[in-house]
Amino acid sequence: MLRNLQGNKSLVLIIITGLFMRVILNNIVDSNDAQSFVIWANFLSQNSVGKLYETLPGNYLPYPPTYYYVLKPIGFILNFFKNSEWISQLIVKLPVFASEVISTLIIYKFTRKLISRKGATISAAFFFLHPAIIYNTSIWGQIDSIIIMSSLAFVFFATLGKEVLALTIYLISVTIKLQALAILPLVAVWSLMSIKILRLRNYSIILILLGSLIFLPLFITKGIQWSSRYLYSLPHQYPYTSIYAYNLWAFSGFLTLDKTKFLELIPYRFLGLTAYWIIAALIILPFLKNKNRKPKIILFAAFLLFFDFAFFSTRIHSRYLIYSLPFASVFVSQFPLEIIALSFLIILNLMLPMPYEATKSLVLFLNQKTSIILFSLFGLFLFFVFMNKYRKLIQR
Numbered sequence: 001m002l003r004n005l006q007g008n009k010s011l012v013l014i015i016i017t018g019l020f021m022r023v024i025l026n027n028i029v030d031s032n033d034a035q036s037f038v039i040w041a042n043f044l045s046q047n048s049v050g051k052l053y054e055t056l057p058g059n060y061l062p063y064p065p066t067y068y069y070v071l072k073p074i075g076f077i078l079n080f081f082k083n084s085e086w087i088s089q090l091i092v093k094l095p096v097f098a099s100e101v102i103s104t105l106i107i108y109k110f111t112r113k114l115i116s117r118k119g120a121t122i123s124a125a126f127f128f129l130h131p132a133i134i135y136n137t138s139i140w141g142q143i144d145s146i147i148i149m150s151s152l153a154f155v156f157f158a159t160l161g162k163e164v165l166a167l168t169i170y171l172i173s174v175t176i177k178l179q180a181l182a183i184l185p186l187v188a189v190w191s192l193m194s195i196k197i198l199r200l201r202n203y204s205i206i207l208i209l210l211g212s213l214i215f216l217p218l219f220i221t222k223g224i225q226w227s228s229r230y231l232y233s234l235p236h237q238y239p240y241t242s243i244y245a246y247n248l249w250a251f252s253g254f255l256t257l258d259k260t261k262f263l264e265l266i267p268y269r270f271l272g273l274t275a276y277w278i279i280a281a282l283i284i285l286p287f288l289k290n291k292n293r294k295p296k297i298i299l300f301a302a303f304l305l306f307f308d309f310a311f312f313s314t315r316i317h318s319r320y321l322i323y324s325l326p327f328a329s330v331f332v333s334q335f336p337l338e339i340i341a342l343s344f345l346i347i348l349n350l351m352l353p354m355p356y357e358a359t360k361s362l363v364l365f366l367n368q369k370t371s372i373i374l375f376s377l378f379g380l381f382l383f384f385v386f387m388n389k390y391r392k393l394i395q396r
Contacts, residue, residue: 023138045075065215066172067146107326113295150176151170163199238317249316297393303327306323307324325343342382
């Protein structure tokens with residue numbers, strides 16, 4: 001992939017421009033989420049990962065442990081810049097910036113191979129210079145781009161036949177943020193259909209050992225019982241239908257508990273899970289035929305699964321639709337209007353919880369009941385449009 005940069009002035013310019021924008025916008029507003037990673041990194045420079053789960057510095061909800069292993073060495077670097085919050089936040093964001101560069105190279109590689117050389121440059125620019133990606137990382141300070149990169153990397157290595165590497169990357173992504181589980185149906189069906197049983201058994205043993213090693217500091221520090229309760233609680237940290245997101249359940253109101261029963265019959269949570277899995281099955285069903293397990297179809301399936309997760313599940317944050325963007329970027333030269341429409345919806349989702357005075361009037365409009373219904377229906381319409389594109393792609 002790095003060879004793509006050699007002699008490719010356009011791609012180099014895209015990356016330099018995007019990095020410049022990210023650095024300039026760093027710490028431009030106060031973000032508690034961005035500050036939390038600095039707090040964690042500083043704490044971990046003097047304490048173990050297991051100790052973090054005992055004290056919860058900053059009173060933030062803890063992540064799974066893998067990203068804390070990344071923050072620990074960063075914490076030692078931050079000790080030299082304690083007097084500069086701007087530099088501290090920039091340093092903490094560097095792994096995320098790096099993951100976005102890697103994602104851009106993967107997107108370029110896929111698009112050049114599957115679509116066209118010209119389309120590859122367009123796709124790379126569309127992703128790396130996208131305002132939603134830059135805002136989410138540089139201003140808000142989120143690490144969703146790490147999951148984006150690892151999900152792309154899984155598909156990249158899976159299509160190359162690098163089985164154990166693909167599965168290892170996917171395991172690591174799940175132990176960073178559970179949102180990576182959105183493409184679990186794809187990972188599972190690809191594994192069962194593409195990997196021989198004996199190799200899959202051996203890989204499973206390796207992955208179980210690796211997963212146990214990742215959580216070992218937590219098991220040692222807090223014990224098996226506490227750790228089990230914590231792992232069980234991870235999916236339940238935000239038990240709402242829609243956390244400021246235009247999705248199927250937004251009509252019930254933002255921050256409505258998803259244990260609330262629809263028509264006093266079935267909790268929204270179970271309706272959301274049922275809807276996600278039924279649609280995921282429709283997306284994955286074509287993979288039962290070997291001829292359909294092509295890179296282009298796998299990429300589009302991953303895109304649809306992230307869209308499915310963000311729109312039909314409950315416990316969805318305004319950021320979660322952004323996971324579909326890198327996979328959609330590969331196809332932007334083929335379906336420009338549809339993917340620009342998706343891009344518009346992603347930006348609107350990110351604006352829903354914006355706390356800034358400059359956007360107050362627009363945010364109030366976006367949070368009105370009429371706007372919620374209108375843009376949620378727009379999202380539903382878009383999903384069906386992309387499902388139709390997927391059907392035609394398979395038939396072709």
